[in-house]
Amino acid sequence: MNEMRDNPWLRAELDDTLDEDIEIEFEDAVLSEEISRLYRDAHPEQMDRKTYFRELLRLQSELIKLQDWVSYYKEKVVVIFEGRDSAGKGGAIKRITQRLNPRVARVVALPAPSDREKTQWYFQRYVPHLPAGGEIVLFDRSWYNRAGVERVMGFANEDQVQQFFDDVPEFERMLVRSGIRLVKYWFSVTDEEQQMRFLMRIHDPLKQWKLSPMDLQSRIRWEDYTKAKEEMLERTNIDEAPWHIVPGNDKKRARLNCMAHLLTQIPYTPVPHEEIHLPDRVFNPDYERETLPRDLYVPQIY
Template structure:
């Protein structure tokens, strides 16, 4: 490899690390006091350098998984559930960060419309299930009925019990159809959720993450706990078991989740054709037009 190619590869790697670092700067505008409180409550947080090294290694394996899914037309569904601020979104970002969005996509549905409320409960989720060669990550899923809808009174107790009766068979149907279904619950402590909510309140770049529903989640912590426990009891089936991810340490939670997901998939290396860059065709009679300057984005940086 010549020096120019080596320099280019090093620059690309640095860009990749910078992208990871930007994602890690989520608390950049927090006050010094809150930052210190967070550090004091997380004294054993995973070292940043080791975290980045492991993250890049696992993401390279995710690319192999993606190639395997695409090549063999596998269908994968990964459900991410947990309390508000438990770290679901951060884990999903790191999983999809280097993947092809045509293969791996995220589904985060809004509250159901009036029309959807009259449909079969699972109907609004079915169109988002994967075809062959796709990975779908649900940032919250049909388990809304067992959690927020139940606790906040958006679903009657009869509807909740009907859900518990139906969901095991629904998921068995998915598995029988060839879908690899994985269910994660991100678990944090009461104190950790309170800390993260306070950080969001004081961070103008994160305040959008706090909704009235999130604030009610603090009030109804115990109700959510009881709902979660029954959900595990009624829906932890052999064909689609639950996996709990301890989430107080965000970095460890992300790495552990990705590593575990990879361990569940029997992916292998797939054949790749050698890629050769074709020669550029030069036409001696072609003259490039000079475009008007007002078509260009102003160069402020």
């Protein structure tokens, strides 16, 4: 701690890290005062910021240890995030991966299938994204689209849906037998909470891009999605890959609870690290750094 106080550069680096966290947490940007008030009234017992950041950083430091273990032992991890629109999946994924190496932990969020992909074996377009040894893959929605949005919106017929329910348990057992550690999360929010979040997106220019026509349809078909979700959880909750439900009305607690739970699902242990020493810079007295043309530089507006 004394070293940090005596080292202005180290202190500046820490402040920059904390500023990054605060920037990510800037949830209420340019919201109308009325929407802000409604949201505060609906969440009277929010976790205080100091506690949240302390736990977030602690859990993220543990996730780095998990990442090192996965990389060192060439483990393969798949984490599936499912839930209703605006349930908080993306926010949780962002915090999980925030400090991880993108070469080890990567996010897969596939678009709607192309005409060609629609003619393939249903799971085919997901298979290329599965991890090799030493990788963690987080699916922001997954093959469970067939049991949710595709079913409710009529993009898949009932025969296709029933075939999916017959196939997915064996598909996931195959993944587990191949050495993949498969963890599945369902983020759950109430009807009222989803409505509040949609209203926030409508009134927040920084978040309007998140609100698609499909999201608006999900409000109309809330009960259809509920029935689809219940059957999906019942028919695909297998011993080899059980579902884990994350109550998501409180976004901060949902993120922390998900991160803490994920750490319990993988038996990571400390791995050896070589001690790192910064080598001395090679100094050539005959070298002179050339002055580059000013028009190559980004304008210094700030």
